[in-house]
Amino acid sequence: MADEQQQTITIDGIDYNINDLSDNAKQQVANLRVTDAESEKLKQQLAIYQTARTAYARALSEELPKKETH
Numbered sequence: 001m002a003d004e005q006q007q008t009i010t011i012d013g014i015d016y017n018i019n020d021l022s023d024n025a026k027q028q029v030a031n032l033r034v035t036d037a038e039s040e041k042l043k044q045q046l047a048i049y050q051t052a053r054t055a056y057a058r059a060l061s062e063e064l065p066k067k068e069t070h
Helices: 023-063
Strands: 008-011 014-017
Touching: none
Parallel strands: none
Antiparallel strands: 008 014
């Protein structure tokens, strides 16, 4: 069996061994990790939408009638 690394979390500049935390504290760590992961997922989705919007705006610009400049 592979060696298990000791998991730690840093809060306010202090490292804590997760195995030493209470069950409630461990659950809160898990909750933080889930919310962090979801936040990153939303950031990635927003980047995709912004890229698509830019492409749609460019496509619209190409479809608009060209105005002559004097």
